[in-house]
Amino acid sequence: MTIEQYIDALPKAELHLHIEGTFEPELMFEMAQRNQVSIPYASVEEVKQAYQFHNLQSFLDIYYAGASVLLHEQDFYDLAMAYFQRCYEDNVVHTEIFFDPQTHTHRGVSFGVVINGLSKACQDAKKQYGISSELIMCFLRHLPQDDAIKTLEQAKPFLSLIKGVGLDSSELGFPPELFSDVFQQAKELGLMRVAHAGEEGPASYVWGALDALDVSRIDHGVRSQEDDVLMQRLVDEQIPLTVCPLSNLALKVVNHLKHHNLKKMLDKGVCVTINSDDPAYFGGYMNANFYQITHALNLSKDDVKQLCLNSFKASSLSQEEKTYWYERIEAVSQHD
Ligand code: HPA
Ligand code: ZN
DSSP: OHHHHHHHHHHHEEEEEEEGGGGOOHHHHHHHHHOOOOOOOHHHHHHHHOOOSSSHHHHHHHHHHHHTTSSSHHHHHHHHHHHHHHHHHHTTTEEEEEHHHHHHHHHHHHHHHHHHHHHHHHHHHHHHHHOOOEEEEEEEEEEOOHHHHHHHHGGGGGGGGGGGGEEESSTEEEEEEEHHHHHHHHHTTTEEEEEEESSSHHHHHHHHHHHSOOOOOOEEEEGGGGGHHHHHHHHHHTEEEEEEEEHHHTTSSSSSGGOOHHHHHHTTOOOOOEEBSSSSTOOOOHHHHHHHHHHHHHHOOHHHHHHHHHHTTTTTTTTTHHHHHHHHHHHHHHHH
């Protein structure tokens, strides 16, 4: 098997994926028309040309603008089903999907519309493709904690549909400690907790996410490498990092994939995983991320296998389900 065939054949879990970031320009255009929402682009080509980013904020501005065409339950359903189709094509068998409720509720779209559309898609993805999934609601860190607390209140009637909470949006200047109360409330409700940290922000934000928010995974976390004590903690406690190579390249967290620290962290024993973050904006879904980082860093088949094993280990699946997927990964690698 070539390394690409090997990547294709291995089952994978995706743990860092914003559903609003899977909005392909064609679907965005179609939805803008059917909902009669105007977007500042004349054609699909123009949308694609706008996708030149120089940092996280320049991306977020466009990402929030794109989300403005989502109005009805059906829109959220269609968006998620289009993503599940990509999962199926890339052999992603389990996915934990982020959504940003505040991006929608602030435009007058109710929490129920968002969660019902997404969770119906999750049910249908299980039926149509056999893909398991969870939903994680992220708080926008550029908004005050009070707004996050209100959002958690709005989520209460739907808690059976929500696995956990996360923290995303503009990182610099918004350290995790600002959200310790709402994360404490989420913990008391029995929700899993994750947070973006150490993407553009310093290693101290990763400490903050672990200590003030009590998260079980760090999203991105690539700047953890700047702090040896933190690195040792990530290894000792096997705290997973959900790394997103093509996102890091597009947002200039790294200037070339050859300079990405994924392999260094993997070799040190950090539980690193590969994910696509906002694939419609950053140039590729799961397997594209695998292919490109594999070539840039000259990853071996053993590295690729480890990354896939890590994706299940770091997931919220039961031990029994994890064992099932570990065995499937073994079977693919024996066959090679
Ligand atoms: N970082 C912060 N916020 C985000 C991201 C990200 O990578 N993607 C979508 N919202
Ligand atoms: Zn992200």
